Amino acid sequence: MLSVVVWDNIGNVLWGMRHKESFGENWLAKLPPDDPAAIDRSPRLEEMFTGYDIQLHECKTLAEVEQHMPDADFVIIHKEMLPGDVLAKGKKVRLVQHLGLDYRGVPMETARKMGIPVAATPLINYLAVAEHNWALIMNWMKHLPQHRVYMQKRAYEQEGWGAAPSLKIRLASDLTLGLLGFGEIARPMANYAKAFGMKTIYWDRVRFPELEAKYGVEYVEWDELFKRSDILSTQIPITPETHKIVGAREIGLMKPTALFVNTARGKLIDQPALVAALQNRKIGGAALDVFYDEPLPVDDPLHALHEDLSYDVTITPHSAWQGHWTHVRDSLGIWDNVMHVLKGEPIEYQVG
Numbered sequence: 001m002l003s004v005v006v007w008d009n010i011g012n013v014l015w016g017m018r019h020k021e022s023f024g025e026n027w028l029a030k031l032p033p034d035d036p037a038a039i040d041r042s043p044r045l046e047e048m049f050t051g052y053d054i055q056l057h058e059c060k061t062l063a064e065v066e067q068h069m070p071d072a073d074f075v076i077i078h079k080e081m082l083p084g085d086v087l088a089k090g091k092k093v094r095l096v097q098h099l100g101l102d103y104r105g106v107p108m109e110t111a112r113k114m115g116i117p118v119a120a121t122p123l124i125n126y127l128a129v130a131e132h133n134w135a136l137i138m139n140w141m142k143h144l145p146q147h148r149v150y151m152q153k154r155a156y157e158q159e160g161w162g163a164a165p166s167l168k169i170r171l172a173s174d175l176t177l178g179l180l181g182f183g184e185i186a187r188p189m190a191n192y193a194k195a196f197g198m199k200t201i202y203w204d205r206v207r208f209p210e211l212e213a214k215y216g217v218e219y220v221e222w223d224e225l226f227k228r229s230d231i232l233s234t235q236i237p238i239t240p241e242t243h244k245i246v247g248a249r250e251i252g253l254m255k256p257t258a259l260f261v262n263t264a265r266g267k268l269i270d271q272p273a274l275v276a277a278l279q280n281r282k283i284g285g286a287a288l289d290v291f292y293d294e295p296l297p298v299d300d301p302l303h304a305l306h307e308d309l310s311y312d313v314t315i316t317p318h319s320a321w322q323g324h325w326t327h328v329r330d331s332l333g334i335w336d337n338v339m340h341v342l343k344g345e346p347i348e349y350q351v352g
Helices: 019-023 062-071 108-114 124-142 144-152 186-195 209-215 222-228 248-253 271-279 301-307 326-342
Strands: 002-007 054-059 074-077 095-099 118-121 176-180 199-203 217-219 231-234 259-262 285-288 313-315
Touching (some): 095 326, 124 186, 124 231, 124 259, 124 313, 124 326, 176 186, 199 222, 209 217, 222 248, 248 271, 271 285, 271 301, 301 313
Parallel strands (some): 095 118, 176 199, 231 259, 259 285
């Protein structure tokens, strides 16, 4: 019997391999209609490993991981910190697989000493979030909703054609992007900013000096990030320690013209403090895909702010992750590597 330890409190590791559990009883009807062969390329877990006797341990805590480690053949983690002394108990481990390129939670030196290969598969899901995040920023800089109203009202008849100062269009290269966190969503964001000639600063609980030149970013302390950013984008995970980590104090440090962006988790933010700052025009706008309570209550004050273009607030329904089969492509990358090891084939995305 093969023992597979999965430590993923978000659920991405298995989400794309459990269509029925993800989409309900009528899951077949929810496959993309433009891709009739999709089911053949996105098998369920039990179908993929037909002929193999696999025991799956879905762990929620480090204690559970440690309990199953001695018998583990494969260890799969996502956004967790695996101590080296726990991995060292896995004398049978054939592969440590991390979901996502930000594999800071993998004890690489321990794996190296034990001769265990490590792979980090990219998250298509996170690339989709980064793209959505950037679209929200561009929407704010170029005032696209205001453009639509401007054209609908034929406002150019009064203001003139080709020059519309009332639209208050911003230039990206004049602005500083601040990244709260520098993981797998923030890094492509830094690349986008670099392409637009923006200055980018970041804060993370771990500094990445080896990545700063590559991405053209500058590390700053917590308060400085809020003070200097023209656009403050939140890209950290939700944990007990990060619950409401951005509160009234941090929002009060921001420039009165700055945009606050959150496509990470709503519970990272003191949402009433953010709403108050927006209502009182203490900051220059917000772009939010996530909220403290979801679905967003229909009478939440953020709706009114979104509907009044003068507040520069854009809200979307936690849809940033969406793209063509993002969840399936994420999961398949992991389990394909497990199958590669079982078949004696080279693994993909090996990092150690």
